[in-house]
Amino acid sequence: MKEGIRLSKDFYTRDVLEVAPDLPGKILVIKLEDGSFKRFKITEVEAYRGSEDRACHAFRGRTPRTEIMYHEGGRLYIYFIYGMYWMLNIVTGDNNIPQAVLIRGVDGYPGPGKLTKSLGIDKSFYGEDLVLSEKIWVEDTGSVHTVKVGPRIGIDYAGEYWKSRPWRYYL
DNA sequence: TCAGTGATTAGG
DNA sequence: CTAATCACTGAG
Numbered sequence A: 001m002k003e004g005i006r007l008s009k010d011f012y013t014r015d016v017l018e019v020a021p022d023l024p025g026k027i028l029v030i031k032l033e034d035g036s037f038k039r040f041k042i043t044e045v046e047a048y049r050g051s052e053d054r055a056c057h058a059f060r061g062r063t064p065r066t067e068i069m070y071h072e073g074g075r076l077y078i079y080f081i082y083g084m085y086w087m088l089n090i091v092t093g094d095n096n097i098p099q100a101v102l103i104r105g106v107d108g109y110p111g112p113g114k115l116t117k118s119l120g121i122d123k124s125f126y127g128e129d130l131v132l133s134e135k136i137w138v139e140d141t142g143s144v145h146t147v148k149v150g151p152r153i154g155i156d157y158a159g160e161y162w163k164s165r166p167w168r169y170y171l
Numbered sequence B: 001t002c003a004g005t006g007a008t009t010a011g012g
Numbered sequence C: 001c002t003a004a005t006c007a008c009t010g011a012g
Helices: A016-022 A113-121
Strands: A028-030 A038-051 A076-081 A085-091 A101-104 A136-140 A148-150 A168-169
Touching: A038 A113, A085 A113, A101 A113, A101 A168, A136 A148, A136 A168
Parallel strands: none
Antiparallel strands: A028 A038, A028 A136, A038 A101, A038 A168, A076 A085, A085 A101, A148 A168
């Protein structure tokens, strides 16, 4: 896997529908418990876009859990679901525009619950700044990737319109 | 198809 | 305080 350059703030402060399709193929770098760093190619993501998107957690407004989504892009939004899994999301867009990209899979670990369990990602990563953090960030290797699109998964409750938005992006 | 499992949230 | 909900996974 090629070395890369850490993505800067400008990458994340764009609209989520611009950021999300740019993430598959990028490299997630994370510091492990033993102090070493490991690199994983991002393979699948989904966009959650603002207070209008019925599938977005910010649809019901600002709560302690969703607070970070209202921050300027580049932070991590982490939440716990189904009593077992931590979900890893990257906040995007401008201040007060609640958006995030769910990381659904990385190379070797397809599935949002499996990747966080394997990489040891939990609530301690909530709010982490991908631009400045010393334990997690994303790199661009310069490689060009063909990204496929499809509807988001697991959001039946959001209604047909939001369920059918082609906001899942994968290699 | 379906249960496990517990943080988070709205509501009393 | 209570009860409902849930951006998932693995077993059958």
